[in-house]
Amino acid sequence: MDVIDFAELRARAQRRGIDLAGPQRPDFHHLIHVHADAEALSHVVDFTEHVVPSGGWLWVRPGQVHQYGELTRSRGTIVIWRPGFVTVDPAPPDTPVLPGAAAREAVDLALRHLLSDYADLGSMTLEAHNRALRRLLDVLLLRLAHAGEVPPVRNPADGPFERFRAAVERDFTRTRRVADYAAELGYSTRTLTRATSSATGRSAKSYLDARIVLEARRLLVHTDQPSADIARHLGFTSSGDFSKFFRKHDGRSPLAFRAQARGTRTPGRCG
Known part of the structure; x- marks a missing residue:
């Protein structure tokens, strides 16, 4: 698992000669969060353009083709992980999610807890550190799955x-x-x-x-x-x-x- 902000993503892309506006098809998850006090971000996923609003989230799945918009105009955080890293993997939404007022505080708290433990590498063994990150990412994903004002209606898993x-x-x-x-x-x-x-x-x-x-x-x-x-x-x-x-x-x-x-x-x- 990795956590980077938009500025670090731009720096990495520049070092590696990657055009973030060009099509990419990574084999890992991207959970993109635009900070509440930042400008909205345009992001293309599978040839459909989405606008991630201030305070919003967008989940890009492995195998999807995606292209970043103008990252210099916005600020945010990206959580990246490979399939199988988390034990809970709720169905990601196909469009950006803006948590409702009732859920926003819990989602923000889950992100802050994940970022804090991600940065605190030396206080536990690497195995324990990774276990903690898995659990905290589970919590963040579950919070986001129920972040709307009205919980999404799901089709029966065996339907x-x-x-x-x-x-x-x-x-x-x-x-x-x-x-x-x-x-x-x-x-x-x-x-x-x-x-x-x-x-x-x-x-x-x-x-x-x-x-x-x-x-x-x-x-x-x-x-x-x-x-x-x-x-x-x-x-x-x-x-x-x-x-x-x-x-x-x-x-x-x-x-x-x-x-x-x-x-x-x-x-x-x-x-």
Whole structure:
């Protein structure tokens, strides 16, 4: 686990030649907090721009592509940890969280306690120090999970949509047919569609296609893999089929999307 402020992040990036405004896809968690007396921070996660308000928090998960906004205009703290470090891992919100008045004091206290123990390295053995940090980060995450004025409504962990979502995360490179997931999970396609629509406002097929498009975008912007290699990774039989699928959902060819997302010149031919 690591804790840094925005100024230290800028300094590290400069030393390592990293463009924080460019796309990054780390394999660890980022919990970004903008101080209550600082300017809001713009932050792009999976190609969607969010504004983290003063006093707000944003949780970026491993594998997501994210890009920092203008860090010099804001001040804040970033808690970084690898998967498996904490014992409690509540589902992170997809948008910034601004704790309500009733929860703000408890969240701030949890952060201060974590920062204090993080800085107090010499008073315990390293093993005990890490155990303490795990517990304190658990508390901070649980406080944030209940920081809104109204606790978020969660779908049952063993319900049709949650099981479908887990199966999609596991198998979206293997099959793009909702019927295959329905058969595997023991539901009808109608049940999956109804449950997905209730949870997300879109059909099961639309949800599945969107997950595939998201992964394609991540690979296009964060790797230099040819379109044909990405097509094979995502389970397409040909790069042409992949290009048609991507263009249908994004409106651009894969390589045109890559060029635009990176701010480079559009290639002469489509991906």
